[in-house]
Amino acid sequence: xxxxxxxxxxxxxxxxxxxxxxxxxxxxxxxxxxxxxxxxxxxxxxxxxxxxxxxxxxxxxxxxxxxxxxxxxxxxxxxxxxxxxxxxxxxxxxxxxxxxxxxxxxxxxxxxxxxxxxxxxxxxxxxxxxxxxxxxxxxxxxxxxxxxxxxxxxxxxxxxxxxxxxxxxxxxxxxxxxxxxxxxxxxxxxxxxxxxxxxxxxxxxxxxxxxxxxxxxxxxxxxxxxxxxxxxxxxxxxxxxxxxxxxxxxxxxxxxxxxxxxxxxxxxxxxxxxxxxxxxxxxxxxxxxxxxxxxxxxxxxxxxxxxxxxxxxxxxxxxxxxxxxxxxxxxxxxxxxxx
Numbered sequence: 001x002x003x004x005x006x007x008x009x010x011x012x013x014x015x016x017x018x019x020x021x022x023x024x025x026x027x028x029x030x031x032x033x034x035x036x037x038x039x040x041x042x043x044x045x046x047x048x049x050x051x052x053x054x055x056x057x058x059x060x061x062x063x064x065x066x067x068x069x070x071x072x073x074x075x076x077x078x079x080x081x082x083x084x085x086x087x088x089x090x091x092x093x094x095x096x097x098x099x100x101x102x103x104x105x106x107x108x109x110x111x112x113x114x115x116x117x118x119x120x121x122x123x124x125x126x127x128x129x130x131x132x133x134x135x136x137x138x139x140x141x142x143x144x145x146x147x148x149x150x151x152x153x154x155x156x157x158x159x160x161x162x163x164x165x166x167x168x169x170x171x172x173x174x175x176x177x178x179x180x181x182x183x184x185x186x187x188x189x190x191x192x193x194x195x196x197x198x199x200x201x202x203x204x205x206x207x208x209x210x211x212x213x214x215x216x217x218x219x220x221x222x223x224x225x226x227x228x229x230x231x232x233x234x235x236x237x238x239x240x241x242x243x244x245x246x247x248x249x250x251x252x253x254x255x256x257x258x259x260x261x262x263x264x265x266x267x268x269x270x271x272x273x274x275x276x277x278x279x280x281x282x283x284x285x286x287x288x289x290x291x292x293x294x295x296x297x298x299x300x301x302x303x304x305x306x307x308x309x310x311x312x313x314x315x316x317x318x319x320x321x322x323x324x325x326x327x328x329x330x331x332x333x334x335x336x337x338x339x
Contacts, residue, residue, distance in 0.1 A: 029053065029076035032174050037138075041178045046088045055088055056080060062094050070101060073301040084177045085215035096215060101302065103213035107205055109157045114165065115296060116289045121154060122162040123288065129281040130166065131184075133267040138179040139219060140170055141263065143279070147189035156197045160206060164214075168295070169288055171216050180217030184263065184272070188225035195229050207240050218245065222262050224252045224272065 031049065033041065041047040056076045063070060072078075079093075082100070086092035104111045122128070125148045131141040142163075149159055170176045210218065223230065230251075238246055252258040256273035268274025 026075050027077065029056075029080070033178065037175060037178050041084070044087075045084050045178065047084060052080070055083055055090070058090055059083060059093055059097075062090060063097065066094070067098060070098065071302060072097060072101060073298070080174075081171055081177055081215040085217060096212065099208075099213040100215065103205075103209050104302065109155075110161050110164065110205075114161060114299065116165060116292050119158055119162040119165060120289065122149075122158050123281070123285045125149060126279075126281045127159050128162050128166055129279070130170065130284045131267060131269070131276075132280070132283060133276060135182060135263060135267060137219070138175060139182050140176060141267065142166060142170070142181055142183050144183065144185045146185070146187060146194065149194070151194060151197060156202060160202070164209070165288060165295070166284075167214060167216055168298075169291060171214075176216070180219040182219055182263065183221045184259075185221065185223050186225050186272075187223060187227060187230055190227055190230070192229055195233065198233065203237055204240070207237060211242055211245060219248065220262060221249045222252060222259060223249065224256075224259055225254055226251055 029052075031038070031052075038047075038049060042049075053076065056079050059079050059082070060074050063072065063074065079097075082093040082097045083090075086096055116123070127145060127148045129143050131143055134140060144163065146159075149156075167181075170181060234249070234251070241249075250258075250262055252262075259272060260268070263272075265274045267276055269276055269279035271279050
């Protein structure tokens with residue numbers, strides 16, 4: 001479906017019922033949150049159940065008015081992701097939605113033909129997986145292991161595609177929309193040559209997506225077994241991280257006790273001093289690969305308009321782009337220095 005037809009259907013002033021009688025109805029939103037999570041969403045996200053659909057309609061109207069050619073899905077459940085990620089601030093939710101589409105359209109190497117079967121080698125390598133148990137706050141733990149990647153097999157963008165699809169799958173859950181996620185990144189065995197693949201262009205893109213281009217709440221990033229070169233990488237990218245995100249990074253080194261202060265051993269695999277058995281990637285891989293048709297349906301609703309430019313929609317200044325480029329250009333020399 002196109003963005004124009006979506007907006008025509010949802011605009012309060014667009015035609016009589018007979019004009020729209022042949023257009024399919026939107027899926028009716030049914031809240032799946034528990035009473036405790038409804039309370040948490042009210043307290044932390046300013047989400048009021050009695051106003052929820054009104055807020056969704058307000059965001060929908062803003063999209064149709066300000067970005068009629070955005071080509072986005074306008075279903076209640078989809079728009080709720082963006083409202084929750086921005087604590088029901090209409091303007092910020094709208095900008096996040098626009099950024100979400102802009103990121104997808106400006107990086108074709110990552111987003112073209114994006115489906116689970118296309119990144120099966122990455123999944124089988126164990127580069128990214130999700131631990132089977134939630135933490136005490138009800139958050140999924142996304143485990144990333146760069147040492148599982150062999151650069152000669154496929155480019156780094158394939159890893160980013162796998163991480164992105166993992167986040168897309170997780171954010172389908174309303175519980176995750178409210179609770180957020182935790183990242184556990186194991187940098188054991190990451191060499192200088194492998195780290196150098198994370199260059200200025202990739203760094204800027206990934207930071208942009210995670211901070212401002214995806215409707216998910218990253219509550220903590222736990223780094224373990226990081227080599228000296230990681231400190232150099234982090235020192236370079238930190239200025240481009242928002243303070244709130246930067247403060248959620250925890251560098252544990254080889255100290256498992258430090259990690260266990262953030263993630264309890266009962267939900268960690270044996271590889272990280274936990275008691276939940278060996279790390280098993282098969283369950284998550286099967287779940288993601290079984291979602292192929294769901295992803296194809298969802299992504300088919302994200303239409304690239306032929307008359308719009310993603311750079312026009314994002315609204316980011318050229319000065320900011322130049323500053324990021326100039327600062328990140330020094331990454332490789334610093335990597336060698338730290339190594």
